[in-house]
Amino acid sequence: MKIGRGCPAIAGVVAALCVASAVLLVGEAKGDEPVTQLSNGFTARHSPDASAPFEPLLYAPNGVLAFGFLRVGEASLDLAVVHLASSFPLWRATPARFGDWSRPATLTFDIGLVLTVPDGSVLWRTLNTVGDTVVLLNSSNLVIQRFARPNAAWQSFDNPSDTLVLDQNFTVSSPPLISKNRRFALKISKTYMALHMEFYGGRVRPIYWRHTALEAQPENATQPPVYGRLDGRGFFGLYVEGGGEKVDVLSFDTFVQNLTGAFRRMTLEDDGNLRAYYWTDDAKAWTSDFKAISAPCELPASCGAYGLCVPGAGEAQCQCLTNGSRTSLPCSAEETTDLCGDDDDDSHQMFDVVRRKRVSVAYKEHLPFETNKTPEECEQACAANCTCWGAVYNGGSGYCYFIDFPVETTVYEADDRKVGYFKVRKPQSSRRAAMSRGAAAVTAALSLILASLAMAGVYIGYRLWERRRRRRRAGYPGMEQELTSGPYKDLKSTGSSNNSFKS
Secondary structure, three states, rough: EEEEOOOOOOOOOHHHHHHHHHHHHHHOOOOOOOOOEEOOOOOEEEEEOOOOOOOEEEEEOOHHHHHHHEEEEOOOEEEEEEEEEOOOOEOOOOOOOOOOOOOOOOEEEEEOEEOOOOOOOEEEEEOOOOOOEEEEOOOOOEEEEEEOOEEEEEEEEEHOEEEEEEEEEEEOOOOOOEEOOOOOEEEEEEEEEEEEOHHHOOOEEEEEEEEEEEOOOOOOOOOOOOEEEEEEOEEEEEEEEOOEEEEEEEEOOOHHHHOOOOHHHHHHHEOOEEEEEEEOOOOOOOEEEEEEEOOOOOOOOOOOOOOEEEOOOOOEEEEOOOOOOOOOOOOOOOOOOOOOOOOHHHHHHHHEEEEEEOOOOOHHHHHHEEHHHHHHHHHHHHOOOOOOOEEEEOOOOOOEEEEOOOOEEEEEOOOOOEEEEEEEEOOOHHHHHHHHHHHHHHHHHHHHHHHHHHHHHHHHHHHHHHHHHHHHHHHOOOOOOOOOOHHHHHHHHHHHHHHHHHH
């Protein structure tokens, strides 16, 4: 399998553009203005038989953006702010439980927005909100407002999904950007921004890319944290909260071109890369302007779980750690639980081990490590820890890096001193077979013991029966005459005494 170098395709459905444009045209033909404000008492119902993937309910004044019901995947329902020309969702509500597109749903506004289904269950709502109107700004910010207050009671800019747009502040207190497949996250900390993998429902979030603000002072405990903002001049800036002092920039390709007037976005995509794009008035597609990770093999999951990415002069190649000749992906299913719940007894080990030379990971500088180790010590340290899924060792430096999460894509490096140790969970059938073999052994042992007891019982019963039979033959039931050892003369005297009964 090959990994292309070109820009990834922009997810979207062209039909949404047609539907949205048709709504605008019909509204103009009837002399009606598109809806640009929702007031308290508003109610809209999603039609289960809707053929279009987007049902617009509210438009931005410039007519470029709309807010409404969005079909996600084959049959899920969400709320979204959509860029109509490209059908790209710039913001999504992303409820914990999606609605079903094939069933009715209702969106109401009564001091706050609430999405419900017919049984009364609430799929999503704006929390702690008291507002009078809802508007969609030309910036794509969905805002709930109060008549008497200039500040927003609630706004989508404070609750991003997977995308940031122009002049949207991304702060330490902001929710992280989460990719659509919910496997990757972008967070900002006091002095840096970082990309994380998501495991076990977000309980484990290892870093695989980090950018530290050059002029930030991490040793200064009193310095306020930094925040990020996408700038129309072609960069993502990091600033100090409060004063707004710029401490670093991530420059885009158009930064030196002085391209202004374009609509820009920065999105965390499903491959784990953070990319920036821009759209101009005459554009037919989004133009790529920046990517945080440039090499395919440096992406955390470019070849999937237990994949081995082999860099090349042209395109990178994918292989499997568990079977070097196998190139069909995925190499292994994604893990959802750790190994700590399994029986770690050597006789019932729930994982196999793969050892590989010339292997490493692209993000090892962000992993926990130990120094001055031998390859055997590195392996043993991981083997004894149920939270450790693997370890990579650099024989040149003596560094041992621990992978405390399910193994994703590894990278081929032409150095025999770089070795890897990886745990691979055994299939459920193998576990059952191992358990069955153990159970069979126990059953066999018990059967032998029971058979022995049964034979002993038969023997004892036979001896008792034989003794009773001999008594009945002698004619003295209940009595038994025993012979005792003694001289022959004693037997003779016994016979003489018996003769006395003849007289």
